[in-house]
Structure formats: C-alpha cells, structure tokens
Amino acid sequence: MTLATVFQVRTGDLRVLLWQRAKDPFAGAWSLPGGYLAEAETLEDSIRRHLAVKVDVRELAHLEQLETRSEPGRHPSEWQLATAYLGLVPLDVDPAVPEDTAWHPVDSLPTLAFDHAPITLAGRERLRAKLSYTNLGFALAPPAFTISELRDVYSAALGHEVSPTNLQRVLLRRGVLELTGEQRPPGRAGGRPAAVYRFRSRELEITDQFAVLRPPA
C-alpha cells in the first residue's frame, strides 16, 4: 500500500495531514492518508489517487518517495508493505478537506495508528534536511513573498528561529530566489516597503555546495 506525509505551514506552524480511521484496526485513531495499490499502477499514481480523496492533488507542489516499510508487526493482523511519500502544499492554498481529515501540528501529534508516527517524523526529517541544501522551499512558500514571510515559513518548517536579517541572503547568494520587481506596502505600523521575491525555479535543485569533497578546480 501507499502512504503520504503531506505537510503545510499553517497559522505559523508545520502541520501534517491526518485522517481519523473509521474501522478497525485502530478505529478512531489518527493515521496518514493512503490506501491499497491497484493492479499495474505506479506507486506515485497510487498515492496521488488516494490523496485525491482528501485534498485537491493539484495543490501538491512536490511529491517524492520516502521509504518502504515491511516489518511484519506494523499491522496487527496482516503483513503488508507500505511505501511512504513526502508531499508538500504551499502556504497560500487552503484545499478543502473532508470531515474526517485535519491538519495536525507536527510538534504535538496525537497517537498515530500503525507505524505512522515514525513515518511522519521521517518525512519531517527529510523535509528539514532538504530545506538546507536544496531549493525545496518553493513547495512550501507562496508564489511570491517578502523575505519576512519566507522567514516565517522556514522557521516553522525547520522548528527553530531563523535570523531575520541575513539568513535568507543565503538563498539569494545561492541564486534560488529572484526579485519580482514588485513591492509590498507596509502595514499600519509603518516600515519600509518590502521587496517581493519568488523562487527562480519550481523544480527541485540541489546546491552543489553541500558536496564537501569536491573535484579539484
């Protein structure tokens, strides 16, 4: 079967899409969205199909495979394989979700069914790591944003403060951001108007920077 940890930054913290099980096993418990694989179906097609029931799949800005779990004890009665995916939804969209589905803050998870808790944490770890050495922020950020807004997205996703002033210049220096030319008018309290940026690319790109043992120049 396929599962997905779908993350979004909402109201200032990183949340994961969970779904409350109706039937046993683990009736009433929260779990990751997903379901069984159909015949001759790609894993990615499968998770997209199951996710479509919960969220508008067009809102997924990124989807990648995480890992496949196979421990016999992960399901109380049957033995089943589960391939987990990592999905990301940008800040600016609010996809409609069914009654039994909700965005849970990943820092205060309820008890999850099966082995979904470690899978969720693995998804979070993958996200945090890739935020550091790729341009993956594009999948969490809105299409255009000020540096302050982007800073909020990053600190929510990374789980720690991100220096307001210069830290995002990392992204500028790496060339992952570019100016749109627009400006955001200041709020009621005043302040200098903020420049509006966007990600130069919405495809995943890896900073060569993290390859520490480089070929000679």
Added chain:
Amino acid sequence: MTLATVFQVRTGDLRVLLWQRAKDPFAGAWSLPGGYLAEAETLEDSIRRHLAVKVDVRELAHLEQLETRSEPGRHPSEWQLATAYLGLVPLDVDPAVPEDTAWHPVDSLPTLAFDHAPITLAGRERLRAKLSYTNLGFALAPPAFTISELRDVYSAALGHEVSPTNLQRVLLRRGVLELTGEQRPPGRAGGRPAAVYRFRSRELEITDQFAVLRPPA
C-alpha cells in the same frame, strides 16, 4: 521483489556486483542480484537472503534502502515492484562469488536487464553524496589504513582526484578518523613511514556541518 547494488573498490575503481541471467527475460544479460520476497519477510531480510547466494553477507559493512520502483514497463511481461538497496563491501575482503557473478567497474557498465542501469546509478549517487557528509567511508575502507590508502578509496568511489595532502584532514577535523598509533613501513623506494588510522565509528553518522540553515547559537 528486492534488489541490491553492492559496491566495492577493487583494483583502483568502484565496482558493482552483477549477475548474468540464465533464463528469459533478458537471458544472458547482466543484472543486479536479488529475488522475490517471501511471506511475512522483511525487505532487508529478503535482500540479505538473496545476497547470501552471491556473497558472504557478513562482509557487508553497510546496507540501506534506496528506492522502490513500480513502473509497469520495467518488466516485459509481469508487473512487479522492486525495492532496491545499497550495500557496501570493504576493500580488504574478497568474498567468494559464483561462476555467474562478477564485479563490474561502474564506469563502464554492460547493458543491464530491466531498469537496473538507472538503479545502479542511483546507488552510486547515494554513495557519493553520503561520502561527503557522513562517515560512510568506513564501509569501503579496510579496518586500518594510511591516509594515502584512504585517498585511493575515496577517489575511486567519488570518480575524481582527491587532493593527496590535505583533503583527508577534513575527516580528521570532523573527528571521523583516529590514530591507531601504528605505523606502516615505507616501500622499496623509501619515504617517510605512514601513520595508520581507523574510523572512530563504524556506524553511520551524519556531519551536522551540512545543515546550512542552523539554529542560532
């Protein structure tokens, strides 16, 4: 089913363990070792079991999951899932392999069956990346070695020259290496005797160094 890309540095280059198929499909073609999953078996148990036919599994210094492939076209007649693993064998051992099995230089691969060529390259990429930001070298290097010997291992695995002098000091500074106290006598041509090092840990450790957006101090 499960597959594995098992790498070893032999005679100066990075090689992958391949196996020549006896039966159709792809009879005679080279392919990755692996096989079908047994009932209630862990994926890792499965690949270990299938590898045991080809190499002495105790020689595997590292084994981790790579990815699961599911494209319907990857097998000409059936539709099957394949979970690929990355395995590493240290330089100092020479496990006995059957007649139909050989170590192929990964830079000049023959035509491989199924989608085994991209899987092999994915394994190599994972290996190269992790050599940069983890201590994964322990799984390719012998238990004790001089810096020169380690340099040869790294340049073979990374596919480019590694600066003889100082580059390995990266590993010292990071604390992944430690002195054994022994010395290696010089060869016939003379030269200063080399200090013998070992990896401080033979468990996978990640350099925090690569997390670029760090929490404030």
Added chain:
DNA sequence: GTAGTTTTCGCCTGTGAGTCTAAAACCTGG
C-alpha cells in the same frame, strides 16, 4: 517635524575547504 517600525544594506568575524610549500623520515646507490 518627531518618534516608532520594518526592511534592507554593508561590514565584520569565524570556520572550514582547498592549495601550496616546506619539513620530516626513510631508502638506495655510490
């Protein structure tokens, strides 16, 4: 106009990678 707020820019520092050169330690041949 003055005070307060927010963003942006420039400068400084520290760290670690990469390179170069010299010194150390050893062998061989005369």
Added chain:
DNA sequence: CCAGGTTTTAGACTCACAGGCGAAAACTAC
C-alpha cells in the same frame, strides 16, 4: 657515510560562505 630520490606529514595562506551586528532607508502615526 653522504647525496639524491621518495613518500608522508605539517604549517601557512587564500577563498568562499554562513552568521551576526549595526546603520541606513523608507514608510506610518501622532
């Protein structure tokens, strides 16, 4: 035993980038 060759080790230097501090810019409210 000394001179020249060889390999390893250590130190010095440069460079790039992350991180932090503070000042300047640009605006609102009173």
